[in-house]
Amino acid sequence: xxxxxxxxxxxxxxxxxxxxxxxxxxxxxxxxxxxxxxxxxxxxxxxxxxxxxxxxxxxxxxxxxxxxxxxxxxxxxxxxxxxxxxxxxxxxxxxxxxxxxxxxxxxxxxxxxxxxxxxxxxxxxxxxxxxxxxxxxxxxxxxxxxxxxxxxxxxxxxxxx
Numbered sequence: 001x002x003x004x005x006x007x008x009x010x011x012x013x014x015x016x017x018x019x020x021x022x023x024x025x026x027x028x029x030x031x032x033x034x035x036x037x038x039x040x041x042x043x044x045x046x047x048x049x050x051x052x053x054x055x056x057x058x059x060x061x062x063x064x065x066x067x068x069x070x071x072x073x074x075x076x077x078x079x080x081x082x083x084x085x086x087x088x089x090x091x092x093x094x095x096x097x098x099x100x101x102x103x104x105x106x107x108x109x110x111x112x113x114x115x116x117x118x119x120x121x122x123x124x125x126x127x128x129x130x131x132x133x134x135x136x137x138x139x140x141x142x143x144x145x146x147x148x149x150x151x152x153x154x155x156x157x158x159x160x161x
Contacts, residue, residue, distance in 0.1 A: 028104070032078045032126040043077065050149045051077045051128035054120070059094030062150020067096070070158040076151065078126035080105055083146070085158075089138060095131065096148045099141040106146075108133065121146065128152060 034042065039052050049055035064073070073083040073096070082105050083098045091097035104124065111120035111132065119133040130152045137145035 029080065029125055034126075039077075044151075046151050047076050050152050051075075051123075051126075051130075054129040055149075057095075057149045057151050061094075062096060064096045064150040064153055064155060065094065067155050069155075071160070072156050072158075073098075073148075073153045074156055075123040075126060075128055075130070076154045077123060077128035079154075080123055080125040081156075082106060082123065082130070082153070083148075085155075089141075091137070091145055091147070093145075093147055096150050096153065097137070098146040098148065099137045099144055101146060106130070 036052070040048055043051060046057065050057060067085075067088070069085065071085050072081045073085070073088070074081050081102055083101060087098040087100040089097060089099060101121075106121045107124045107127075108119050108121045111118045120129065121131060121133050122129050129149075131146060131148040134145045134147060135143055137143050
């Protein structure tokens, strides 16, 4: 591992959570709060499992892995735009991956479920779980990888935005 990559990993491990929490504070929208029954009526069972119960869809199953059009990726729970299409890249993980997010539209928290500490991110408006944040993204961009469950997103083509 070269010195630049080591520094990037070290800095992002220290600063990712605090930077993202600060971004979430800039949000200019009303929070969406629904009961579990209301969420179950609004979402498919797979969306409910991921967005409300912090589940994970099987790798390679999302049609959004192959989405290449210009547009926006919105939260499937509340329709808040989260990612611009130009932020998407092929990470080889089997999940839609992005190197950046729309400022203020996500929140983060620590996730210690798999015997290590990871950064989980969620929609800042409805609190829906989307995925985890890693520091192995494109080094010529932000160096971050927002690894998203495709079922938690909906794609809106540019001509419909």
